[in-house]
Amino acid sequence: MARVVVVGGGFAGLASAARLAKLGHEVTLLERSATLGGALGTVEADGFAWDAGPTWTTLPAVVRDLFRKSGRPVERELELEPLDVVREHRFVDGTAVTVPSGRGAQVAAFDDLAPGLGQRWVDHVASYTDVWETLRREYLEVPWDPRSPSRPLSAVLDDRQTLHKRLRRTFRDERLALVAGHPAVAEGHDLRNVPAWAGVTAYVEQRFGAWTVQGGMARLAEALAARMTTRGVTVRTGTTARDLVVREGRVVAVDLGAEQVDADVVVVAVDPRLLPALAPLVARTMPAIPPVVAHLGLEGDVPDLRHELVLHGDPLLVVRPGGRAPSGASAWTVHGRGKLAEDMLRALARDGIDVRAQVVTRVDRTPRDLVEAWGGSPLGVLWQGRATVRQRLGPTTPVAGVYAAGAHATPGAGLPYVGLSAALVAQAVGPA
């Protein structure tokens, strides 16, 4: 049995701790804030409550596997609600497309935009089938070594094409390129710096669909927090890891400043730049910056929007209706990126959704507020070209006994990749 210390109590830290405890290790989880869950939290004001970060996700198998492998199945603890529509996109020319989860429905939806676009869209998505299979087999489900990836994985990762170029070549209709590039743009990336293979997200969304948790995504964190108790994990909230103590190339403890916590294994489920022992190893990477966020409490009748509405243009606005609201009122969250010199609600009004007179409460959070609240960016590492994938840590690191999970150890932020990263760490550490 190893003494495992998990640094960070977001989805990655909780998932890693649950799995490693089930494998028989003695696990301690350190979380700097007072609550667990990281970006999987709730913002509350004046009777309204909003998901602070994630509101939906894809690849439910990742969460199912986590719950099953660490205790009771997820269906016994949470209500996962499938979403028939992933997103609605509205373009500056006034046209719009609502993207459902399945293939056949997507053909019809894009054909509504213009005849023939449906086939072009599903062909593009299907072109990622082999990439997904390679990534799944060689990267996402087995601990891979960035210094010596398998040959099929190298073929994917070393492809020089950028997502920007791939989308320009594939689509003459710019709207399709905007839809296909959106997941990466929403996570703060410039498509010129994103490798084409990372566009696999469109395939994952189409093939595995989208779902949310009834009652808010924070329920997922609450269920995992409860699992810490059932699995006997020692949880220390309000506890910030300052550094790792490394002797002769192997980790021996986590330094809290006033004390040290002895460890045989440390799982870093935070931005490794925060820990001086690891920072030089990721010196060439940068964090992807969260969007500007406004949580809105609205009174009266509001437009009936899909789970996520994307308003293309500059600024790029994403409206996520949902959350808890007093009777007769509605909760929305708006994310903005790009030219945000004016208030987001003014830009939203120009896009035809004017709710300015209906705002009864509003919580604004700048990217800086978010990074400070979460002790790093939950969007992980910024793509700066195809080499970025080898400049990240995880699941193993060059320091013996140190493993990396979470948004900073995956090829894309998002709960599925983060959940998979925790499974990889558990696999790499192995049973007690």
Ligand SMILES: Cc1cc2nc3c(=O)[nH]c(=O)nc-3n(C[C@H](O)[C@H](O)[C@H](O)COP(=O)(O)OP(=O)(O)OC[C@H]3O[C@@H](n4cnc5c(N)ncnc54)[C@H](O)[C@@H]3O)c2cc1C
């Ligand atoms: C605005 C926004 C919206 C998003 N929407 C979605 C979505 O709809 N669907 C989706 O799948 N994904 C979404 N994401 C991405 C998702 O939030 C992340 O993939 C996921 O939450 C990352 O989990 P994590 O555990 O790696 O990091 P975090 O959630 O950031 O957790 C890190 C934890 O570590 C703690 N910590 C930091 N430093 C230390 C330290 N030194 N010592 C101890 N503890 C420390 C922090 O307090 C925090 O609790 C969104 C992200 C943002 C920012």
